[in-house]
Amino acid sequence: MPELETITETGEYILNVGPQHPATHGVMHLRIKLDGEIIESIEPVLGYIHRSIEKMSESLTYRQLIQMTSRMDYLSAHINNTGVALTIERALQVEVPQRALVVRTILAELTRLASHQLWWAATGLDLGAVTPFFLGFRDREVITTIFEEVCGSRLTMNYIVPGGLMEDIPNGFAERVNKFLIDFEHHLPEYDQLLSDNEIFLARNVGIGILSKEEALSFGCSGPMARASGLSCDVRKWHPYDLYSSLEFNEVLLTQGDCYARYKVRIREMYQSIRIIKQLINQIPEGEYQAKVKKIIKLPEGEYYERVETARGEFGVYIISDGKSSNPYRIKYRSPGFSNLASLSALATGGNIGDLVAIMASIDLVIPDIDR
Amino acid sequence: MLTEEFKSALTRSFPSVTIDEKGQYPVLRIDFTYGHDLLDFLKKETVPHFQKLECISGVDWIDHLEVVYHLDSPDINETIVVKVIITNRESPVTYSVTDLWKGAELLECEVYDFFGVRFLNHPYLRRLFLTEDWVGFPLRKDYVDEINMIKL
Numbered sequence: 001m002p003e004l005e006t007i008t009e010t011g012e013y014i015l016n017v018g019p020q021h022p023a024t025h026g027v028m029h030l031r032i033k034l035d036g037e038i039i040e041s042i043e044p045v046l047g048y049i050h051r052s053i054e055k056m057s058e059s060l061t062y063r064q065l066i067q068m069t070s071r072m073d074y075l076s077a078h079i080n081n082t083g084v085a086l087t088i089e090r091a092l093q094v095e096v097p098q099r100a101l102v103v104r105t106i107l108a109e110l111t112r113l114a115s116h117q118l119w120w121a122a123t124g125l126d127l128g129a130v131t132p133f134f135l136g137f138r139d140r141e142v143i144t145t146i147f148e149e150v151c152g153s154r155l156t157m158n159y160i161v162p163g164g165l166m167e168d169i170p171n172g173f174a175e176r177v178n179k180f181l182i183d184f185e186h187h188l189p190e191y192d193q194l195l196s197d198n199e200i201f202l203a204r205n206v207g208i209g210i211l212s213k214e215e216a217l218s219f220g221c222s223g224p225m226a227r228a229s230g231l232s233c234d235v236r237k238w239h240p241y242d243l244y245s246s247l248e249f250n251e252v253l254l255t256q257g258d259c260y261a262r263y264k265v266r267i268r269e270m271y272q273s274i275r276i277i278k279q280l281i282n283q284i285p286e287g288e289y290q291a292k293v294k295k296i297i298k299l300p301e302g303e304y305y306e307r308v309e310t311a312r313g314e315f316g317v318y319i320i321s322d323g324k325s326s327n328p329y330r331i332k333y334r335s336p337g338f339s340n341l342a343s344l345s346a347l348a349t350g351g352n353i354g355d356l357v358a359i360m361a362s363i364d365l366v367i368p369d370i371d372r
Numbered sequence: 373m374l375t376e377e378f379k380s381a382l383t384r385s386f387p388s389v390t391i392d393e394k395g396q397y398p399v400l401r402i403d404f405t406y407g408h409d410l411l412d413f414l415k416k417e418t419v420p421h422f423q424k425l426e427c428i429s430g431v432d433w434i435d436h437l438e439v440v441y442h443l444d445s446p447d448i449n450e451t452i453v454v455k456v457i458i459t460n461r462e463s464p465v466t467y468s469v470t471d472l473w474k475g476a477e478l479l480e481c482e483v484y485d486f487f488g489v490r491f492l493n494h495p496y497l498r499r500l501f502l503t504e505d506w507v508g509f510p511l512r513k514d515y516v517d518e519i520n521m522i523k524l
Contacts, residue, residue: 044478046500047501047503050501050502052510217423217424218475220479221475238449239449302395302396303396303453304396314426320431330432332427332429334426334427339478339479341478342475342477342478342479343475371501
């Protein structure tokens with residue numbers, strides 16, 4: 001590693017943030033070159049929790065490797081599982097039962113809500129407001145409890161399998177989700193009251209870390225990050241999967257591209273997620289919850305690439321199958337966090353070191369998603 | 373699907389490119405010497421433009437290495453796959469596309485880290501996930517590590 005000294009020959013100060021730092025939200029290490037308080041360059045040093053999921057998956061069967069994806073972006077576990085399941089289903093041309101598709105879509109949107117709540121809670125905490133942390137977790141707790149009832153797990157669900165769902169949903173699922181939605185719709189305006197219009201919060205976010213639309217495209221940013229810069233990239237609109245093509249919802253787009261725009265996009269996305277769930281929750285059809293798929297899955301020879309929209313952006317699954325074995329020849333995940341992280345140096349360079357925490361909070365990084 | 377016009381423009385500028393339309397997306401295969409030029413051409417010159425770089429993946433085919441680029445065109449909402457073929461396994465090189473897409477910088481570092489493909493003209497090619505003194509390239513098929521690798 002170059003420049004191990006804290007002060008370079010030309011007088012810049014090298015500051016290490018992380019790998020153990022509360023604002024990096026995980027084990028990430030940033031080497032920052034400072035000129036006074038101004039950031040000159042940022043170099044992410046990755047790999048502290050790299051598990052080589054791609055290599056591991058080459059010796060696992062398709063039913064096993066799907067479980068690895070829950071451990072990548074653990075806040076979007078359901079959606080990651082859907083991504084792999086979708087790739088396998090489209091490769092095998094399996095038709096998933098309607099009941100499974102409805103439940104999958106509801107769970108995906110609940111996941112998005114839970115993830116955005118955790119982000120909102122942590123953003124507040126990062127910028128010095130402690131109350132949001134408790135309020136965000138209050139609502140998220142209800143969703144994780146629903147998940148626990150559905151599949152026995154609160155974080156790494158592994159509930160979605162190729163062909164549908166692993167088990168049927170429990171009795172009373174719809175009532176519980178409905179009750180949550182009623183409560184949450186009352187709570188969401190509180191979010192605005194507490195943080196969105198807070199003067200200190202505005203001062204730390206408005207006009208900070210501006211990403212232009214061209215840069216967002218060039219860096220391959222996706223999700224709320226790119227949409228705050230005016231780049232339309234919602235996979236649910238561009239490459240619809242599950243039931244999204246038949247649902248009414250809007251892609252939230254803002255053009256300012258600063259930290260506050262990214263904040264606003266996520267808040268507005270929560271309203272869209274509620275809207276999606278409401279269209280489905282009272283119309284879960286009866287019937288099968290899983291299509292018939294062989295126990296040992298073998299994909300036909302060829303390559304498959306599918307994408308889904310996680311809470312952080314576009315998650316791509318690239319599978320190469322040799323057609324003979326029950327393991328993939330090569331599997332590659334395009335994780336949204338990795339591409340969003342690439343833009344960090346452009347956002348923070350030239351700015352104040354104090355703004356770095358606000359910028360990182362607004363990117364909403366999940367480190368295991370970057371260190372696959 | 374690709375139009376005849378698009379394909380003829382492509383083969384006129386790059387006679388060595390092979391077009392495969394049997395799979396899910398059209399696949400273009402080319403030797404690494406023309407890889408950068410082809411990607412540049414697809415981004416700026418063709419109609420439609422493929423402006424969006426989805427991801428860069430390395431693949432080890434034992435007799436050669438491949439760097440796979442997934443490109444997207446927001447104009448027509450289509451995807452195209454470009455495969456750059458590198459036959460020299462001992463010291464594989466190809467040209468970097470960091471001048472076309474800024475996001476390629478970290479993606480190329482990842483391919484270098486796991487497959488050992490060196491990207492020429494890359495501003496700062498380094499081991500991204502592994503330590504600088506790591507021996508070998510773990511995602512290659514012939515990589516063995518008796519201690520850390522668990523065989524199932």
